[in-house]
Amino acid sequence: MSRRGGDWEPGYRALYRSGELARRARAALADLSACRLCPHGCGVDRTADERGVCGMGSRPVIASWYAHPWEEPPISGVRGSGTIFFSGCTGRCRFCQNYPISQYRYGNEVTCERMGDIMLDLQAHGCHNINFVTPTHFAAHILAATDYAAGRGLHIPLIYNTSGYETVETLRLLEGVIDIWLPDAKYADDAVARRLSGFPNYVAHNRAALREMFRQVGGVLLLDEAGLARRGMIIRHMVLPADLAGTAEVLRWIAAELSPHIWVSLMDQYFPAYKAVNDPVLGRKITPEEYEAALTAFDAAGLEQGWLQEHEECE
Numbered sequence: 001m002s003r004r005g006g007d008w009e010p011g012y013r014a015l016y017r018s019g020e021l022a023r024r025a026r027a028a029l030a031d032l033s034a035c036r037l038c039p040h041g042c043g044v045d046r047t048a049d050e051r052g053v054c055g056m057g058s059r060p061v062i063a064s065w066y067a068h069p070w071e072e073p074p075i076s077g078v079r080g081s082g083t084i085f086f087s088g089c090t091g092r093c094r095f096c097q098n099y100p101i102s103q104y105r106y107g108n109e110v111t112c113e114r115m116g117d118i119m120l121d122l123q124a125h126g127c128h129n130i131n132f133v134t135p136t137h138f139a140a141h142i143l144a145a146t147d148y149a150a151g152r153g154l155h156i157p158l159i160y161n162t163s164g165y166e167t168v169e170t171l172r173l174l175e176g177v178i179d180i181w182l183p184d185a186k187y188a189d190d191a192v193a194r195r196l197s198g199f200p201n202y203v204a205h206n207r208a209a210l211r212e213m214f215r216q217v218g219g220v221l222l223l224d225e226a227g228l229a230r231r232g233m234i235i236r237h238m239v240l241p242a243d244l245a246g247t248a249e250v251l252r253w254i255a256a257e258l259s260p261h262i263w264v265s266l267m268d269q270y271f272p273a274y275k276a277v278n279d280p281v282l283g284r285k286i287t288p289e290e291y292e293a294a295l296t297a298f299d300a301a302g303l304e305q306g307w308l309q310e311h312e313e314c315e
């Protein structure tokens with residue numbers, strides 16, 4: 001974040017002016033020749049269109065973009081969050097609600113310039129921010145698109161909306177570029193994370209990623225005078241049937257190791273989709289009792305701020 005003449009501006013604007021954003025974009029795009037953007041560390045040459053776990057090659061693939069009205073209130077505001085849904089994913093969640101996009105990879109290849117124009121379109125339509133959904137495998141392209149769009153007047157905050165399966169190295173590439181980190185903390189148990197989502201060593205990678213995000217932006221969600229998020233971090237945790245997400249342990253870790261003041265979105269909207277349909281455990285919604293237990297765990301952890309059922313603010 002920086003201030004200029006009393007006017008707030010997102011951090012990426014200064015990086016654009018100094019040329020640092022362009023430098024990082026060039027380096028990150030070149031590194032796609034042995035891609036290690038996420039913890040899978042495939043090492044494939046994506047510049048030659050080789051594919052790793054995420055299934056994506058040299059160009060960004062975008063499924064849709066629009067003003068999203070149903071994100072957390074400081075993100076959607078009154079005019080919506082400018083979400084860009086990327087195709088492909090580093091995960092394999094059996095219950096993915098976006099599986100046509102994440103697993104079947106529906107979408108259209110675009111250039112980084114086209115992605116930048118989409119960002120500018122969303123800004124022109126009044127969106128409060130740009131919200132990159134499932135962005136990790138396109139982090140290099142995001143840097144290039146942001147550099148392009150910043151040169152054409154992009155000035156709204158950037159949000160990184162991720163599963164939380166990240167490397168610290170990729171997050172450092174994005175330092176000062178991303179204004180608001182919006183990671184999941186999905187699991188407290190590696191075996192469950194691998195079985196349900198195809199994420200090896202999720203817990204260690206996720207916790208290192210959350211620590212890095214916290215180091216970059218701190219635990220305070222900076223809001224403007226209209227109550228819209230400008231900078232900070234919100235952690236999402238979705239309660240799963242039969243406590244497969246390890247909710248109490250996840251919440252306890254966040255409060256103890258990051259901050260009890262950090263904003264947490266405790267989500268109740270799980271429903272069986274994709275491979276979870278008819279699954280003996282995952283094939284149902286969570287019960288009111290399961291969500292009540294999650295609320296109790298939230299309080300027991302000492303967490304103080306967040307959005308609970310139906311995104312009601314807990315304070």
Ligand code: SF4
Nearest residue numbers: 035038041042052054
């Ligand atoms: S971004 Fe894709 S290709 Fe690169 S390491 Fe991750 S899964 Fe593999």
